[in-house]
Amino acid sequence: MKKIILRGCNGRMGQEITKLVKLNEQTEIVAGVDVTNTIDNGYPVYLSFEEVKEKADVIIDFASPKNISEMLEFAKVNKVPIVLCTTGLSENDIRAVEETAKEVAVLRSANMSLGVNVMIKLLKAAAKMLESADFDIEIVEKHHNQKLDAPSGTALALADGINEVLSEKYDYKYDRSEDRKKREKKEIGISAVRGGTIVGEHEVIFAGLDEIIEIKHTAYSRVIFAKGAVHGAVFLADKGPGLYQMSDVIS
Known part of the structure; x- marks a missing residue:
């Protein structure tokens, strides 16, 4: 024991x-x-x-x-x-x-969840295949209103997993309110939502020309x-x- x-x-x-x-x-x-x-x-x-x-x-x-x-x-x-x-x-x-x-x-x-760690493997495969196809990458994470850190450690882990397989390192963009300009190609946007009793939800969006791929994990407890x-x-x-x-x- x-x-x-x-x-x-x-x-x-x-x-x-x-x-x-x-x-x-x-x-x-x-x-x-x-x-x-x-x-x-x-x-x-x-x-x-x-x-x-x-x-x-x-x-x-x-x-x-x-x-x-x-x-x-x-x-x-x-x-x-x-x-x-x-x-x-x-x-x-x-x-x-x-x-x-x-x-x-x-x-x-x-x-620590099995699902999130499987998700990271899926994201690595997707990012590697889509890199040359000009897909923008955005991460949206949601948690309860008592969570202190933002973005979540999981959101950063997802972004880091993606960055590991890219040929060039992408920057992380946490706030677009101060910069009035178009989105940079080599960046990963990370947005945090805090409200209610949301246990944890992470969605990664690969947005390309006329098509979108979304990979999402939701924790219910x-x-x-x-x-x-x-x-x-x-x-x-x-x-x-x-x-x-x-x-x-x-x-």
Whole structure:
């Protein structure tokens, strides 16, 4: 049985993972870390990694980027792999994660769902075939009104996946309100919608002359992300140092 420390255990995703792990015979949450410890999860919850005494096989992180360095240091000292699901990381955070991956296994994914990672593969194939046919690329992402970062980490992952296969690097365009000019050919437009209780919706539009191709993924509940995180934890628990992706888990 894989023992898990869950960072962000009292948040929305943390609660989904807690429910799921209780039904999974392969996993057990031995401790949680959160800014509050007012919820009885059936395991101890600490305000800081400095307080954690339990031994674990893997950390699942579904919290905000704040104080991420504390978790990374704990992982290095105790040689505990990390499933890093947090988005909105700064460039300094990303560098710190990459340094940590030299000492322990780190699975970093902007989106833990199987469907989104299959979507990225489809987008790569489409972008490569359509590049010479002058198709414009636009990404529209939609999330609930409580989401802090925009655009979403998933939208950026989709754009990065497309950019990987293009012969020339495309720029990302987040706002067209300040520039009164035509669209640049080598750019990917990324638009963010925030409203209501939308769990997550990502649509990529390939717009050509007199034809449009749309590839879309819709999440109807957060359970799909929780499932992916738990699968990732089981996969990563026995892995050596390195930076892993959800595509490694799928394959």
